[in-house]
Amino acid sequence: MAGKEKSVRDFTIPETITVGDLANRMAERTADVIKELMKLGVMASATQSIDADTAELVVTEMGHRYNRVSEADVEDILIETEDDNPEDFTARAPVVTIMGHVDHGKTSLLDALRSTDVAGGESGGITQHIGAYSVTRPNGVITFLDTPGHEAFTSMRERGANVTDIVVIVVAADDGIMPQTIEAINHATSASVPIIVAINKIDTAAADAHRIQTQLLEHGVQTEHFGGDVLCVEVSAKKHLHLDKLEDAILLQADMLELQANPKATPSGTIVESQLERGRGAVATVLMQRGTIKIGQIFVAGQQWGKVRAIINDRGENMKAAGPSMPVEILGWNATPESGDDFRVVASEATAREITEYRTRKALNDRNTVSAKGSVDDIFAQIKQGQIKELPLILKADAHGSVEAIKGALAKFDNDEVKVRIVHSGTGGITESDVSLAASVNGLIFGFNVRANIKAREKADHNQQDIRYYSIIYDLIDDVKGLLSGMLAPEVSEDLIGYATIRQVFKVSKLGNIAGCYVTDGMVKRGAPVRILRDDVIIYEGALKQLKREKDDVQEVKNTYECGMMFENYDDIKEGDVIECFERIETKRQL
Numbered sequence: 001m002a003g004k005e006k007s008v009r010d011f012t013i014p015e016t017i018t019v020g021d022l023a024n025r026m027a028e029r030t031a032d033v034i035k036e037l038m039k040l041g042v043m044a045s046a047t048q049s050i051d052a053d054t055a056e057l058v059v060t061e062m063g064h065r066y067n068r069v070s071e072a073d074v075e076d077i078l079i080e081t082e083d084d085n086p087e088d089f090t091a092r093a094p095v096v097t098i099m100g101h102v103d104h105g106k107t108s109l110l111d112a113l114r115s116t117d118v119a120g121g122e123s124g125g126i127t128q129h130i131g132a133y134s135v136t137r138p139n140g141v142i143t144f145l146d147t148p149g150h151e152a153f154t155s156m157r158e159r160g161a162n163v164t165d166i167v168v169i170v171v172a173a174d175d176g177i178m179p180q181t182i183e184a185i186n187h188a189t190s191a192s193v194p195i196i197v198a199i200n201k202i203d204t205a206a207a208d209a210h211r212i213q214t215q216l217l218e219h220g221v222q223t224e225h226f227g228g229d230v231l232c233v234e235v236s237a238k239k240h241l242h243l244d245k246l247e248d249a250i251l252l253q254a255d256m257l258e259l260q261a262n263p264k265a266t267p268s269g270t271i272v273e274s275q276l277e278r279g280r281g282a283v284a285t286v287l288m289q290r291g292t293i294k295i296g297q298i299f300v301a302g303q304q305w306g307k308v309r310a311i312i313n314d315r316g317e318n319m320k321a322a323g324p325s326m327p328v329e330i331l332g333w334n335a336t337p338e339s340g341d342d343f344r345v346v347a348s349e350a351t352a353r354e355i356t357e358y359r360t361r362k363a364l365n366d367r368n369t370v371s372a373k374g375s376v377d378d379i380f381a382q383i384k385q386g387q388i389k390e391l392p393l394i395l396k397a398d399a400h401g402s403v404e405a406i407k408g409a410l411a412k413f414d415n416d417e418v419k420v421r422i423v424h425s426g427t428g429g430i431t432e433s434d435v436s437l438a439a440s441v442n443g444l445i446f447g448f449n450v451r452a453n454i455k456a457r458e459k460a461d462h463n464q465q466d467i468r469y470y471s472i473i474y475d476l477i478d479d480v481k482g483l484l485s486g487m488l489a490p491e492v493s494e495d496l497i498g499y500a501t502i503r504q505v506f507k508v509s510k511l512g513n514i515a516g517c518y519v520t521d522g523m524v525k526r527g528a529p530v531r532i533l534r535d536d537v538i539i540y541e542g543a544l545k546q547l548k549r550e551k552d553d554v555q556e557v558k559n560t561y562e563c564g565m566m567f568e569n570y571d572d573i574k575e576g577d578v579i580e581c582f583e584r585i586e587t588k589r590q591l
Helices: 019-026 030-039 052-061 071-079 106-114 150-158 179-190 209-217 243-257 349-368 376-384 400-411 432-441 454-463 473-485
Strands: 010-013 016-018 049-051 065-068 095-100 132-137 140-145 166-172 195-200 231-234 268-277 281-290 298-301 304-312 327-333 342-346 390-397 419-427 444-448 467-470 492-508 512-525 529-534 537-549 556-558 562-567 578-586
Touching (some): 010 052, 016 019, 016 052, 019 049, 019 052, 049 052, 052 065, 106 132, 106 243, 132 327, 140 243, 166 179, 179 432, 195 243, 231 243, 304 349, 390 432, 390 473, 400 419, 432 444, 432 454, 444 473, 454 467, 512 537, 529 562, 537 556
Parallel strands (some): 166 195, 195 231, 390 444, 444 467
Antiparallel strands (some): 016 049, 268 281, 268 342, 281 327, 298 342, 492 512, 492 578, 512 562, 529 537
16 A cells, blocks of 8 residues: 655745644654654754754755744834725824923814714713813814823824824914924924914903914914915904814815825724723723724734724723724723833734834844934944935024024035925923924934033933034034045044033132032043033133142042032032033044
């Protein structure tokens, strides 16, 4: 009797696989696979894992065919594009973020808009606790993101989550364009998101909407009143004036964008926020973007996964399903995800575990090999390789005149190949928001006679984001010129070695003022150049005339110690001033 002919199998081999699993994929006896391994000098049981190279040799010896897959291939299911049927697409609600300066009425406007919800009633009886909500109007639905301003907006974009369709910039009619207004405009512009201007507080005596629109022209926002394409609505959140006009403007802008989504696709969205709640565990607000999420489905988001146990809308009502542009609270997580993480439904729990375990390992490796994405060296390398054609800059200076002078000088460098793009500029110290914006656009931060506050410095250090300080405009211009011409070779660099705070000022006759200081970071050295900062703005740069510890002259004073300082030809010091001590280092760079 002739033996049964052996069938040849085609299958995939991952980076690691157990002996038993390999045998199952080949439809061979586990004992036979173990024998083949023993011939290769590998002693392994059925439950032990072997690497892909060893598995290849066994498969070849046993007469089967294979394909190798990398560990990263587990995510392929998340990036596969579905063949959407054009007939399945339906119009979706626009997602709107409201931004603007503090005290210009953002929160009041959000509350007023919520009260216009047809489904929730005129009294505004909505249980809003999920960071996003929908307002239903007779002519459409609008989804609002209740985010804490431009910082959250930027941090989500930094993770690649472009969830906002329209940005509403709120400006007080009795105040005008303020620093945070400019910042909000720059954040929205850098994200290429359409802007609608809401001029609030028109019911006040000092309101002047025409002046606001004129000021907006200075920042590149041209409203329809001045022949532009930016919609502008005058409202009063306090007296509920013209809220319907603002909502109509939002829906009109949405119609122009032709927003559509496929409710039949694999459900996916973005995490808006998440928290741990007593009695409910990990809870996350998800803004759905495609498909329809249903109870019982398995999902992944970032390094976390779960099974949908409950879907709750912004009114606190339990739902069985949620479609595109709907903000809902989802219960059933194994842990809290990060804001901005992509949310996606997968086929099985095994797939979810495999994807999240891979992402956790990858995140650990990434933390151990952080890349300096915002460093001058990295930007320079990208220009050399032709990867970028423009140099994104965040520019902060001590005075508006300095900002304008620097912007005018840098504009002269623009050419057909490379140009400077000022993403954001302003006066005052460098903030966390500036660092976030620089990270999101992969740009550099230049400070002219200003410094970063401590939180901004910590965030920049964590992100390995370069902050370049200048006190001479020609040095700044020369560095940019060097970057753009491919000849970056700064001859002098600065090494910040310490900070100290003035706690008391002692007036001594014939000597002048002596600063009683406490070293807060690093050390201060005698003979090293210093700067005095007041509210993050440089008021003095020069030499350290004397450095004393108790009554003795000393060469240096380290962190957590007190000391006395006198400065060369400068006496106007106050309690709370910060002393920045640095060293100038001569360097020659070979490119």
